[in-house]
Amino acid sequence: MLGHLRQCRANPLCTRRLFHDIRAYKADKRWPGWQVVIGIETHAQIKSRHKLFSDSLTSDLGEPPNRHVSLFDAAFPGTLPRLNQKSVDLALRTALALQCDIPSQSSFDRKHYFYSDLPAGYQITQQYAPLALNGRLTIDVPNIPSFAVRIKQVQLEQDTAKSTFDPRTRTASIDLNRAGTGLMEIVSEPDLRSPEEAGAYVRMLQAVLRAVGSSDGNMEQGSLRCDVNVSVNRIGRPPGTRCEIKNLNSVRFIMAAIIHEVTRQRAILDSASDLETVGVPQETRGFDEHRFETYKLRSKEDAPDYRYMPDPNLGVLRLTQDRISQLRGTLPELPWDTRKRLRGNYGLSERDVEVLLNVDSVREVKLDGEEVEGNSGAVAYFDRLCNEQGTNGRSRDPKVVVNWMTHELLGQLSARKQSFADNQISVQQMGELIDLVQSKVITGTSGKLLLRHMLANPSPLRTQQIAENLQLTALSPFFPSSTGARSTSPTSLQDTKPSPELYGLCLDAINALPSEAAAVKNGNKNVLNKIVGRVMKESRGRADAKSVKALVEELLSVNE
Secondary structure, X not given: OHHHHHHHHHOHHHHOOOOOOOOOOXXXXXXXXXXXXXXXXXXXXXXXXXXXXXXXXXXXXXXXOOOOOOOOOOOOXXXXXXXXXXXXXXXXXXXXXXXXXXXXXXXXXXXXXXXXXXXXXXXXXXXXXXXXXXEEEEEEEOOEEEEEEEEEEEEEEEOOOEEEEEOOOOEEEEEOOOOOOEEXXXXXXXXXXXXXXXXXXXXXXXXXXHHHOOOOOOOOOXXXXXXXXXXXXXXXXXXXXXXXXXXXXXXXXXXXHHHHHHHHHHHHHHHOOOOOOOOOOOEEEEEEOOOOEEEEEEEOOOHHHHOOEEOOOOOOEEOOHHHHHHHHHOOOOOHHHHHHHHHHHHOOOHHHHXXXXXXXXXXXXXXXXXXXXXXXXXXXXXXXHHHOEOOOOOEOXXXXXXXXXXHHHHHHHHHOOOOHHHOOOOHHHHHHHHHHHHOOOOOHHHHHHHHHHHHHOOOOXXXXXXXXXXXXXXXXXEOOOOOOOOOOOOOOOOOOOEOHHHHHHHHHHXXXXXXXXXXXXXXXXXXXXXXXXXXXXXXXXXOOHHHXXXXXXXXXXXXX
16 A cells, blocks of 8 residues: 555656546647646726725825825734725625625635735735635627636635836835735636637626626726636546646736647647656746747745635634625626526627627726716616607617617717717717607718717707707708698609709709719619719708609609
């Protein structure tokens, strides 16, 4: 028996981690014969007014350094931590949204390591008794088959300070504004199998955090950072040695780092003469954003290297079922429920749903889970447009509404380099604009021009009044008949008299293009579009193209 144990100690395969693959293998043409195993540790900054263990205010990007620092944040001797309960509630909302089991009590530990941006020489975290365990996040997005990712745990911890190195003076500066800010570390099981799945997982997690109001999930500003663990193995063999890529701050970089790391590890294993004795070294690696390559930072630390110990200044965090039930009752509609509702209730296409959810996912997140005044997200805006009564007394067609939102409103905001949060057009104004176009009071072309004007010149006036002030109301093709009913398709000019303005524009176009008019009279109908185009230009889009075409044909046939 002892001899067997000695052999195992010498054999690297005996020290490999136990692993049960819950995902069926699916070949990837980029690396045939290999399986990629990915797990992600996500660090999300909690959207709270105060830091996790002190009364200091949290800081925004660009604030002067060392503005929001307490004695505890700077690790002065004798100072004691006091847990921010609102941060705990926000983390619990996240855990509930991720379908986690929440133990009745959890505790805090000290993780020791020595960096200049860690004043106390340790970080307060939850290594052994985390806030939540055993969650699940289902990824259901277009172009990728639906799959579930197990969440190992959700834990609270402190953020570090920020160090900046000046190569000119060869000095380092420490900004303690961020020190002690509350973080949620969300650790997934190694259930991801491709860079695309990793990207979809992070995007879905971002959407969940923003939906419950626990974090703004802004990777560009550092509120969401990911450490990605990657290993590769040949099909049928035990999983390889995992390497951790630290502090990735965009989905694009996450996917690029995984691709490079898979290529690097494959090259090491392909060159090995004996896979039983040679493997990938366990390392912590960084990512070069310019070269799109990973690079070695240090050999990977294990738990003993951090000398974890219970924090003696923080007692046990006890959670009652009443508190958890109350938080569960305040959860908003989650992204997968919103997707299902938009498809089922409104009959929207997958593409339209995806656009609305992508825009909605970057809506404003208030501090401490407070509701945003007016519920300004794209989905809420769309719901109100559809459910409000239009000028005809009925609710609006969802497909018409989503076309105006996704193609026109979002398109023009994008052209102005603005986001949906910058939209100054109220639901009432946008709804009235759609109604004016649908009832043909203004043309579609005029509607787009009107929308551009309203974005450039925000006004509380009603949309119809703005349209009248800009003289954008449609040119009526015909006078009302003697019965008072509006006729738009008479049998001839003798039956219904054309409106003077449109009649004059059509005559002017015919007189200005005599050769084209003659060609139409001779049977060349294709030339008719040139005359119609001139009328549309002169009317500034106020005329209806079909009515103009019919009127020009009538005028040319009468004058034959």
